[in-house]
Amino acid sequence: MADDEPTQKRISQRYDGAADYPRRAHYFRGLRSWLFAIAVVATILGALAFNYWGNESAYSPGPISRTHANLDCRACHLEADGFSSKLAKLASHDAEAKTARASSSISRMDAACLECHASAQLHVPQAASVGLRTVSTQLTLVHATACATCHREHAGHERRALPSQQTCVSCHSDAGALTRAQQSVKLENTPVAAAGENRNLGDGIVRFVPPARSPGALPAFASYAEGHPPFAYEQSGVRDPAALKFNHERHLRADLPQVNGHRLTCVDCHRPGAGGAFFQPVKYEQHCAQCHTLLFQPSLPKLRIPHGDPQKVRYFLAGREAAFELALRVEGVSDPVELKQRVQVEMQALERRVGNDLDSLEKRVFFEGDPRDRAGDRLTRADTRKFLTECAKCHAVSPGSAEHAPKVQPPNMAERWVQRGPFTHLPHQHMECIDCHGAAKRSRETTDILLPPQTLCAECHRPPASPTRSVTAPAGDAHTHAAFQRANGGIKWGCTDCHGFHAPSDAQRIISGIAPSSEQSAAAR
Amino acid sequence: MRIDRSHFPWLLFTLVVTAFAALLYLGNFHPQRLPFHLPLPGLLGEAPPTRQAAGATPLGLIFGALAFGIFLFASALGIRKKQRLWPIGHVQFWMKAHIWLTILTIPLVLFHCGFRVGGLHAQWLMALYAIVMISGFVGLALQQFMPRFMKDRLPREVVFEQIPRLRGELFAAAAELREGLPKSERGDPFQAHAPAVAVTEDRSVRVLAQFLDDVCLPYLAAKRGDRMRLGEAGPAAGIFRSLKLSVAAEWRPQVDLLEQWCNERRWMDLQTKYQHWLHGWLLVHVPASFALLGFTAWHAWAALRFLVI
Numbered sequence: 001m002a003d004d005e006p007t008q009k010r011i012s013q014r015y016d017g018a019a020d021y022p023r024r025a026h027y028f029r030g031l032r033s034w035l036f037a038i039a040v041v042a043t044i045l046g047a048l049a050f051n052y053w054g055n056e057s058a059y060s061p062g063p064i065s066r067t068h069a070n071l072d073c074r075a076c077h078l079e080a081d082g083f084s085s086k087l088a089k090l091a092s093h094d095a096e097a098k099t100a101r102a103s104s105s106i107s108r109m110d111a112a113c114l115e116c117h118a119s120a121q122l123h124v125p126q127a128a129s130v131g132l133r134t135v136s137t138q139l140t141l142v143h144a145t146a147c148a149t150c151h152r153e154h155a156g157h158e159r160r161a162l163p164s165q166q167t168c169v170s171c172h173s174d175a176g177a178l179t180r181a182q183q184s185v186k187l188e189n190t191p192v193a194a195a196g197e198n199r200n201l202g203d204g205i206v207r208f209v210p211p212a213r214s215p216g217a218l219p220a221f222a223s224y225a226e227g228h229p230p231f232a233y234e235q236s237g238v239r240d241p242a243a244l245k246f247n248h249e250r251h252l253r254a255d256l257p258q259v260n261g262h263r264l265t266c267v268d269c270h271r272p273g274a275g276g277a278f279f280q281p282v283k284y285e286q287h288c289a290q291c292h293t294l295l296f297q298p299s300l301p302k303l304r305i306p307h308g309d310p311q312k313v314r315y316f317l318a319g320r321e322a323a324f325e326l327a328l329r330v331e332g333v334s335d336p337v338e339l340k341q342r343v344q345v346e347m348q349a350l351e352r353r354v355g356n357d358l359d360s361l362e363k364r365v366f367f368e369g370d371p372r373d374r375a376g377d378r379l380t381r382a383d384t385r386k387f388l389t390e391c392a393k394c395h396a397v398s399p400g401s402a403e404h405a406p407k408v409q410p411p412n413m414a415e416r417w418v419q420r421g422p423f424t425h426l427p428h429q430h431m432e433c434i435d436c437h438g439a440a441k442r443s444r445e446t447t448d449i450l451l452p453p454q455t456l457c458a459e460c461h462r463p464p465a466s467p468t469r470s471v472t473a474p475a476g477d478a479h480t481h482a483a484f485q486r487a488n489g490g491i492k493w494g495c496t497d498c499h500g501f502h503a504p505s506d507a508q509r510i511i512s513g514i515a516p517s518s519e520q521s522a523a524a525r
Numbered sequence: 526m527r528i529d530r531s532h533f534p535w536l537l538f539t540l541v542v543t544a545f546a547a548l549l550y551l552g553n554f555h556p557q558r559l560p561f562h563l564p565l566p567g568l569l570g571e572a573p574p575t576r577q578a579a580g581a582t583p584l585g586l587i588f589g590a591l592a593f594g595i596f597l598f599a600s601a602l603g604i605r606k607k608q609r610l611w612p613i614g615h616v617q618f619w620m621k622a623h624i625w626l627t628i629l630t631i632p633l634v635l636f637h638c639g640f641r642v643g644g645l646h647a648q649w650l651m652a653l654y655a656i657v658m659i660s661g662f663v664g665l666a667l668q669q670f671m672p673r674f675m676k677d678r679l680p681r682e683v684v685f686e687q688i689p690r691l692r693g694e695l696f697a698a699a700a701e702l703r704e705g706l707p708k709s710e711r712g713d714p715f716q717a718h719a720p721a722v723a724v725t726e727d728r729s730v731r732v733l734a735q736f737l738d739d740v741c742l743p744y745l746a747a748k749r750g751d752r753m754r755l756g757e758a759g760p761a762a763g764i765f766r767s768l769k770l771s772v773a774a775e776w777r778p779q780v781d782l783l784e785q786w787c788n789e790r791r792w793m794d795l796q797t798k799y800q801h802w803l804h805g806w807l808l809v810h811v812p813a814s815f816a817l818l819g820f821t822a823w824h825a826w827a828a829l830r831f832l833v834i
Binding site for chain 1: 800
């Protein structure tokens with residue numbers, strides 16, 4: 001133990017006789033080895049003990065929702081495939097294998113869901129398709145498999161929020177997946193006309209029924225603003241089937257006589273219904289009669305040709321003398337002699353204008369109206385509109401016979417145009433009508449469809465132009481607000497804002513009733 | 526292991542793999558967060574995942590399996606250190622791989638679990654993983670400065686494993702010195718403060734014997750010498766200065782020798798303390814790592830058992 005600086009010799013001398021120290025474990029290493037052994041053994045024993053006596057809820061990846069809190073793990077995680085089968089499925093990414101997963105643990109979990117939620121097993125048909133089943137030639141079926149895709153569990157006690165539209169897009173952006181998921185049931189109905197039809201399907205509302213879309217690959221798309229299929233009324237060849245002759249362009253012109261002191265506007269005819277969600281049907285008496293009167297005789301302004309029933313018109317024309325007498329009585333002529341004389345005068349005036357035989361009269365009323373070039377046939381001296389407007393001006397009229405009055409086709413105007421989405425006008429009240437229905441300003445034919453194209457809706461209903469920027473509209477009038485929304489988007493653009501996922505609860509029952517054969521049902525399954 | 530320039534390729538590798546994994550994770554689980562569309566093969570699973578647990582998707586399982594594989598590789602470092610002659614790469618390479626691949630498990634594990642801790646089982650697993658990683662980082666940090674710190678603070682180092690034997694030798698030498706002292710009656714050694722001219726040989730022997738019996742030998746024999754007076758450099762120097770004044774000149778070389786032994790003992794105690802700092806984290810890191818390995822295997826088994834495919 002010298003105090004000099006150590007040399008190699010001294011160091012080696014110092015450890016002389018103890019050179020085997022590397023083979024003698026220091027207590028530190030020994031302690032480490034013991035702790036290592038304890039850790040390994042404790043882990044193995046802990047795992048084994050837990051497997052036999054532990055609560056399996058410890059494996060749960062997160063809190064289960066309150067609705068399912070009283071269920072055991074195996075209520076959903078039914079004894080499924082073995083490890084090898086699962087590993088094989090993981091290794092396989094074949095699309096067909098994914099679809100045909102009748103024996104997979106997913107389908108078993110779905111089965112467990114349907115134990116309680118049996119009515120939720122269909123994704124399609126949606127309520128609209130079920131409602132149109134009496135006019136459709138086929139009904140599309142899509143089963144709502146993989147419930148957990150949307151209804152995620154183990155993510156908290158509270159009720160789950162609806163899935164993001166990415167969940168919908170994951171299928172709807174894949175045409176192959178759509179085709180594979182879809183099944184059809186043929187229905188014994190007459191196909192809808194190629195231009196579409198307006199029909200009352202029993203609920204008192206006239207709906208536009210579009211023709212079946214041409215067969216082919218189902219449209220796949222990424223979002224409402226990117227590739228969403230056009231609305232059914234946008235299909236090529238589809239026209240407004242309403243049997244009415246109406247010229248929107250003419251009615252919006254500035255030279256039209258004013259109504260109630262102002263230029264005619266959209267809301268003079270299209271009035272919101274109760275609640276403002278939908279518009280009232282346009283009725284002649286409420287919306288047309290003020291301008292398009294059915295005056296019969298210039299000297300008797302209260303005498304009108306009846307509207308709505310051609311046979312009543314024929315009776316009216318046949319009994320025109322009695323009609324004159326009644327009208328004169330309403331005007332205060334009560335003396336029988338004077339009454340008779342005045343009736344004769346009116347009859348002669350009518351004869352001068354139209355003629356005296358019923359056929360001529362019917363022809364004038366139903367088909368021709370008053371000639372435009374005769375001042376006496378005008379409503380007033382200043383107004384060039386015809387005094388007697390023929391039915392055929394607005395309606396499709398076919399000739400009658402001696403037994404039957406001419407046939408006037410009812411207008412049959414559609415009250416609902418879109419069936420799949422719950423569109424209402426309420427959230428759009430800040431907008432001008434022409435913001436969406438701008439085509440009305442140019443439309444001269446009733447067959448023109450004046451509803452907005454889907455791309456126009458997507459101008460507002462799309463993700464915000466800048467996700468980091470606020471989409472709150474600046475202060476200003478409604479027009480500024482609408483313009484801002486168009487420029488920036490950010491208004492409800494999620495799939496579930498318009499569409500529900502599950503078929504209506506009675507769809508399964510209805511499908512069962514109309515399914516033509518068990519084979520197709522089996523195929524659909 | 527010191528982190529120096531030679532680690533740069535590993536750092537680069539870790540960053541690149543992390544970026545690639547992050548791209549896959551975002552592209553598959555959060556495609557809306559990417560500023561561009563990333564077409565991914567169908568085998569990675571549906572995007573976004575059909576269920577809440579990202580780890581149960583094919584991509585999540587790939588991340589988890591990679592992390593598990595790295596755990597296995599990291600645990601093999603102990604074998605590599607023991608089997609020095611196996612031709613399976615330099616130990617330094619293994620050490621670097623151990624450090625950087627385990628750092629790579631952090632993003633892999635986070636992507637596997639989807640940044641969610643999960644249930645009780647997964648929480649325990651994550652806690653164990655955190656213990657392993659934190660202890661590893663502590664060890665790595667200590668290895669960056671402790672060697673230099675020891676070099677600065679320790680005048681002389683000995684082989685750590687030899688410290689108990691060397692301490693025994695120091696005690697044996699001091700005991701031998703004590704035995705070699707002439708027989709003398711015990712006296713109060715603290716009369717040593719008296720002037721040196723008054724010191725006689727008999728008194729020197731008495732003082733030296735009493736110092737050895739009461740102070741030096743107990744210190745050299747003690748398990749925790751740092752708690753004794755000679756365990757501190759300043760007081761010890763004072764004691765030995767006083768002792769030298771209390772003994773005759775011919776006994777001062779023995780006093781110097783005793784001081785040298787006590788200093789060596791103190792350095793060895795200090796070295797032991799530093800060694801405990803330098804390697805103590807392994808007492809946590811190694812057992813926790815193997816517990817993590819077992820726990821991860823258990824986790825994989827449980828996950829496959831309840832996995833819905």
